[in-house]
Amino acid sequence: EDQVTQSPEALRLQEGESSSLNCSYTVSGLRGLFWYRQDPGKGPEFLFTLYSAGEEKEKERLKATLTKKESFLHITAPKPEDSATYLCAVQGRLTGGSYIPTFGRGTSLIVHP
């Protein structure tokens, strides 16, 4: 069974204070690792997909990296508008004819001005 553990559960930063969120995973045959941003009461918004160890992707102040056991979402000089819950998901082996993403519980990020 695929498993995803995200840490920390909650993170408070001052504006401009860079940090990293962790996503540790156990999966049989990684097909993809996904990062999403979710605002309260809204649907998860897609950020990145990573496919293989060593891969990196960037978007504005966010950078996602992947190793064989974990992924990091680095946030550089965050702003208050980066406050959200960040979700990590993995897609592993075929399950009943489907590749179903398994989600972690998320990291709730608050950035104070």
Add this chain to the structure above:
Amino acid sequence: DSGVTQTPKHLITATGQRVTLRCSPRSGDLSVYWYQQSLDQGLQFLIHYYNGEERAKGNILERFSAQQFPDLHSELNLSSLELGDSALYFCASSVQGAGNTIYFGEGSWLTVV
């Protein structure tokens, strides 16, 4: 805007009642996924349809059922509702296949009173 449309956005209903949640996937996507999100459980996979055919089931209760129609829209039917069914229900869609990103709608917020 992800392109995935869900209705209704909010609904309040009494215990024992039945509701139907509707989802229109992104243009061109044949796969529809349903997820449930509650405060204590995170995002839980319910069911996956591909081009009208059920492909995988997750933690979906027997009181819940779904279907995907020829025009590819999907409906999630929840019956004999209990207080514990109160949650956000998300639909997501994708191009089927390993490593493909799933895109979420804004969700339907169900409150059972």
